[in-house]
Amino acid sequence: MAIAALSSGITGLNVAQRALGNSAHAIANIGTQGFQPAQATFAENTPAGTGVSISMRGQELQQVDAPSATNLAVETTNSLVYKAQFDLSAKVVQAADQNLGTLIDIKA
Template sequence: MSIGALNAGLSGLKAFQSALDNNANNIANASTKNYQVASVSFQEGANGGVVVNISKASEDLARQEIMGEPSNSSSTDLANELTQQLQFKAGFQISAKLIDTADEVFNSILKLQE
């Protein structure tokens, strides 16, 4: 393990924290009229890091054309949001474990050099 492992773990923590923040915002606005869900996507960043992209969902144009007006209800799917919350939480925990493991390896190496 190297400094890269620590950076990857830290990048993962930040990415999953952003995803959890977005997820909480979607859930909090589940009953807000005309609220459009913001979705999260992850991409590989420089040096093994993670880049988070958050984008708003577009209005359902088919429904708009059929009904003649946009929906006044929220586009939040609570089942989907709760499922994503569990996935993001697991990703956060894995990233934290990566940092802990890298720290243990570094400490073991330091003890060997004593």
């Protein structure tokens, strides 16, 4: 049980990190003409409870004279959500590590 929770927490950390990177990339390119930010989509791994995965759906650059399609308010909100997801996943990893350590101590 503790190992499954540890694995789920680690996949949550990885996904949150990738989503934060995607959001940072979009904010960094806010002044790039024709830039279309990728959208992060999360999905639960199969079988259920084994973690989460992420996919990035990107779009091509539009015409050169078109402004960037990055919405700063949306990306700022996304960044806060992804940071909270990262923090919560870290707490899951910490709890699983503590439980695993307790199990190892009991068996020793």
